[in-house]
Amino acid sequence: MNSKEVNSQNILAIKGLKTYYPISRGIVKAVDDVTLAVSKSEFLGLVGESGSGKSTLGLSILRLIPPPGRIVEGSILFDGSDIIQISNAQMRRLRGRKISMVFQDPMTSLDPLMKVGDHIVETVRWHENITKSEAVARAKKALDLVGIGSERFQDYPHQFSGGMRQRVMIALAICLNSSLIIADEPTTALDVIVQGRVLDLLSDLREKYGLTLMLITHDLAAVIERCDNVAVMYAGQLVEHGTRRQIGMDPLHPYTQGLLKSTPNIRVVSSKSSFIGGTSPDMTNPPRGCRFHPRCAFAKDTCRREVPVLTNQNDGRTVRCFLYT
């Protein structure tokens, strides 16, 4: 699959996106010039460590950046129209109906005072003009689909385990047949077996309904295992974007290489993972030039002075590094 190609298949095309947060000490450039596309029924893994801006990117797509943070530049084409330009009311019609989001902590993402079924009914009825009983039927169907069972319609969130609550969140995301689901660390708070099952559920839903998923996570292994394409972010910028095979077998960017080597593989017992020297970037004061240069083994003078741009490679992937220009 060709990842960078911008074509009519693309459901989402982000171009030159910049999202900044002003704080007392300056400006945090949480997302700084990201260009990325997702095509229909694709599973895109967006990988990054703390401070990489991956969550901010996800919230930017829904225009849910908490003030005073805001999108300062760029475009986000969704189904052909730029959602940065549309009105708030139009944006609300998109949220939950066309683009849905699943959050990291399932324990706090549901209103504790509302029955889980009513969460779905409320959402469905706001977006579609249907009767209460139709909405209830829809909610029950969605609960069945995610493997919770419609009989738990009347239960409150606290009666569910973390994994089950994440299923409720997924039911909420799919109940209106959203064309794009953004999942921000949906399994981080869950145990490993439950993680696998939640991801299995998302794969099933793709088989059945052609779901498109942007999976935001810090877990490179999970993304290589589950996604078609992988985008890697570092310090607010996209550094590499390619297929799972390209990223998992032969990463180009030194950061991707380092991250892959840092990710342990339990199938190879004798191997030892390594680490990238230095410390995580300080986002209020990111390094000049290439943001990765202080930790990079291949850093040259150019890297310290100039900012590399994303370039297309012959094999279809994009990389932001002077080694490949």
Add this chain to the structure above:
Amino acid sequence: MNEFVKVVSLKKYFPVQKGALERLASRTRDYVRAVDGVTFTIEKGRVMTLAGESGSGKTTTGKMILRLVEPTEGHVFLGGTDVASMKGETLRKYRRRMQMIFQDPYASLDPRQKIGDAVSEPLRVHGISNSSERRQLAIQMLQKVGLTPPDDFFNLYPRNMSGGQRQRVAIARAIILHPDLVVADEPVSMIDVSLRASILELMLKLKAEFDLTYLFVTHDLAVAKEISDTVAIMYMGEIVEIASKEELYTKPTHPYTICLLSAVPVPDPDNVSHRIVPKGEISSVVHPPPGCRFNPRCPFAQAVCNEKHPDLQEMREGHSVACFFPQENNGLIDP
């Protein structure tokens, strides 16, 4: 066999909090069996890992060994002395021989204490040397954990440091007393992936230098693989399988271990996972199922599993499993 650390049938039951009316209605107290009879040994200078999901009792076990949680029952022998029966001042003094590294480096350092004071505090608490010597020792220790130049770090507050640096401070603080045993509770789970190996490497370096013994507590089998000599898998307060690292990762035999290992994602696009998924969700820890605690979820369970409780039995040298139908040659891992 060298049994430097010996834990014998350690138990921790927490009473269940109930509503007022419930308490009136029933006289009996319910207990969460957080840890229910855990036995193992660690040889001097080795790294033993307790691995399991949340609620398996792994952290409680680690804390009971350090007496940060009072055991309900059982013994912990450290170099032949029973730590579990120690009291008051004896225990407090003995604490210098066993130390802990905590999970969250953002929470485990006092926000109002300077780094240098935090590292030298254990010496002060145990009345070791005078204050200028303590400062010297602390600076040496900061150097050893890679916080250089140490004089700069000495006067910083935790809020001025990154997670990785804080965890190094926590390690320095734990090691400065030259303890015999160090319990490390998920020491890298809050650290960025690209920095994890550096912390693990540091821990191993210090182990060699100070002749330490580690009990490593984690939910992450991939991380456990990086540092352990022996790995014990816990489920609902019990150890279900214990083996050397090589054995456990290549020849897991307990169905739960197999499920757990097969669920761990592998960063290799060519890897084909045969995922074995247990049924349902974890059972109630207040009213555990009869027989084997894993039987309601086990893909290989038979009638006997619901009737009798399997004890941990040695299959071969250094590999024990608590299962009536251990699954060998399960084809999970290609040799």
Add this chain to the structure above:
Amino acid sequence: MRMVLTLPTILILLTLVFLITHVMPGDPVRSIAGMYAGEKNILELRHALGLVDDKGNPIPLYIQFVNYVVKVFQGDLGNSLIWGKQPVMLEVRHYLPATIELTIWGFLVSIAIGLSVGVLSAYKRGTVIDHSLRIYGIVAYALFIPWIGMLCQMVFSVKLHLLPVAGRIDPGVYIDRITGMYVLDSILTGNWVGFYSAIRHLILPSLILGIMLSGVFSRLSRNSMLEVLSQDFITAIRARGLPERVVLKHAFKNAFIPILTMMGLEFAMLLTGAMLTETTFSWPGMGSFLIDRIAYRDYNSLQGSVVIFAIMISVVSLIVDVVYAFIDPRIRF
């Protein structure tokens, strides 16, 4: 659950009241009766206070205490020491409805103003509106009721003659007593002249009491709303495209729980305020009763009214707990 604590709370407050009046330094009897009272009067007084038995022998302190508690639970608060020596309970029945009427109206005003100010303030966090509303909250709470009450009396009653200066009802207007709460009674009896008069007398005291307490509610509800608005599920609701009024509805329901759990304390503040309001506006309620009797060193009335306040607080706490359990599905009895 707090429910179980209602009984101990009353007991502890009884003990406190007992300690205050029996163990504090000084001889209350001497100070009540005056330096030159005859021995016979003193003995009578000691008996009335439960300090000596029928024969005049001193009763040990702990037995005094037990007698006192038993009597309170039988509904006997002793007899007043002055003016016909009526049972305190009888007097309470006369004064209590006025206090309840005032606090209910004051409470409604404070909830209406306080919650809207707090919610708006939290929703507009950091804006000029927020800052001004927060200053309102601080100032409203610091408004010393007698002062603002007197200023209002001066402006609205003395100067503008819009509202009565004080009291509960105009002279010459009678309302048949059913509950003792004039507004309710006048409606029940269809007495519209009485109703008009009662409402006019209520306006200033209840507004002033309500505004003072709205300072507390606005602060509480702002903090509580801010806390809820920062939670993930609020972002999740927005991410589902639901409009802001639905977001606010969810936020408010959740924010209301901590406000509700503190209602016992809020009620105590309300009573404190009511006490000052009553004395400022000559409102014949428990507060005025207490202050009047203190002037005459009527210890039994003092003790009795404090006990009544304690019981009121406990009853309110109990009601709050029951309501709380109904609203929050996470709470079970």
Add this chain to the structure above:
Amino acid sequence: MTLEFSRLFSRVLPKGQGRGLVIAGSAIVGFIVFLAIFAPFLTAYDPTHPAGLSMVPPSADHPMGTNTLGFDLYSRMLYGGRTILIVVLFSTFLSMICGMPLGLLSGYLGGVVDRSLSVVMDSIYVFPGLILAIAMAAVLGPGITNAAVAIAIVYIPTYFRMIRGHTLSIKEQRYIEAVRSIGAKTRTILFGHILPNILPTLIVIFSLNVADAILTEAGLSFFGLSVPAPTPDWGYDLRAGQPFLPSGSWWLITFPGLMIILLAIGFSLLGDGLNEMTSP
């Protein structure tokens, strides 16, 4: 504590949310404290002796007028500030000294001690403060010490609850467990780690509590249960002016009340501002 204060000021005052509140609060409080301290230099009149005709409206000679006995109201306001500040500060210190250690121990030790102390404290806490103070002051009789004690008892539970709650939450923090794990004594944990982390909150509570205690003192004084007359006291003067309200002697009530609420607002602003600074 002064160290803590100056650290707070230097760290957050240049910017941040609570800055305006703290500045406004300090200005008001500072102004009234100044008036109280330098009262003898600011007025020539004795607040407890007639200084002229009675019931004189504000004039150049008597900027706030005189009362029924011909006392100069301006001098009574200045000296009255002394009374209320002394009673309130004395009483809040007293409640802090009793409430804080109890809260610290109760929160740290837990168990039966904690449960019984909490029940007792909670019961007093939910009781209307002014009514409790009135009952006690009525039995104790008027006087600065008695008023202070009556108010102090009302606020002990405030400190107890706040400090206990804070101790509980800090006790659950990992760093306390970490300190315990290195073998530190209870004393070290309580005074070396828990107390320093409570101090900023304590300052906030103190400030807010003073604001509340001012209103309680004013209430006691209004009912004539604080210091005995003719000692100048704002609440008492306010009450004394009430009968002359219909005759239009507005100055008798305006100034005492204004002083009370100014001082209360000052401490509230200060406390709120500090609160904002310490909990970002």
